[in-house]
Amino acid sequence: xxxxxxxxxxxxxxxxxxxxxxxxxxxxxxxxxxxxxxxxxxxxxxxxxxxxxxxxxxxxxxxxxxxxxxxxxxxxxxxxxxxxxxxxxxxxxxxxxxxxxxxxxxxxxxxxxxxxxxxxxxxxxxxx
Numbered sequence: 001x002x003x004x005x006x007x008x009x010x011x012x013x014x015x016x017x018x019x020x021x022x023x024x025x026x027x028x029x030x031x032x033x034x035x036x037x038x039x040x041x042x043x044x045x046x047x048x049x050x051x052x053x054x055x056x057x058x059x060x061x062x063x064x065x066x067x068x069x070x071x072x073x074x075x076x077x078x079x080x081x082x083x084x085x086x087x088x089x090x091x092x093x094x095x096x097x098x099x100x101x102x103x104x105x106x107x108x109x110x111x112x113x114x115x116x117x118x119x120x121x122x123x124x125x126x127x128x
Contacts, residue, residue, distance in 0.1 A: 009069065012082065012107070016066065024051045031118055031120075034120070068085045083106055084106075
């Protein structure tokens with residue numbers, strides 16, 4: 001496994017941790033400055049609005065999910081992608097209702113000027 005693949009796996013682990021701890025700042029730090037988050041049924045969030053977008057989500061729900069990487073490809077010195085699945089639970093904070101949570105995800109990554117890999121684009125949907 002290449003150094004870039006290891007760095008991206010570490011980034012996905014940090015992102016998973018941000019979701020499971022409702023840490024909006026950690027979630028936002030996983031993105032490139034021009035990153036785009038395209039959640040199902042919610043507005044797209046971009047760049048400087050990333051932490052606030054995650055705060056709004058974490059004010060409504062709590063997650064306990066685990067990511068599985070199905071495919072990870074470093075396509076150049078500056079770009080990579082991953083196809084993942086996540087499974088776990090979601091709790092609606094207003095009611096305490098807990099339900100199964102599973103998604104299919106697509107991440108596009110870019111290497112920043114500092115040499116770090118960050119999420120450039122992220123979207124997900126429910127499996128059929």
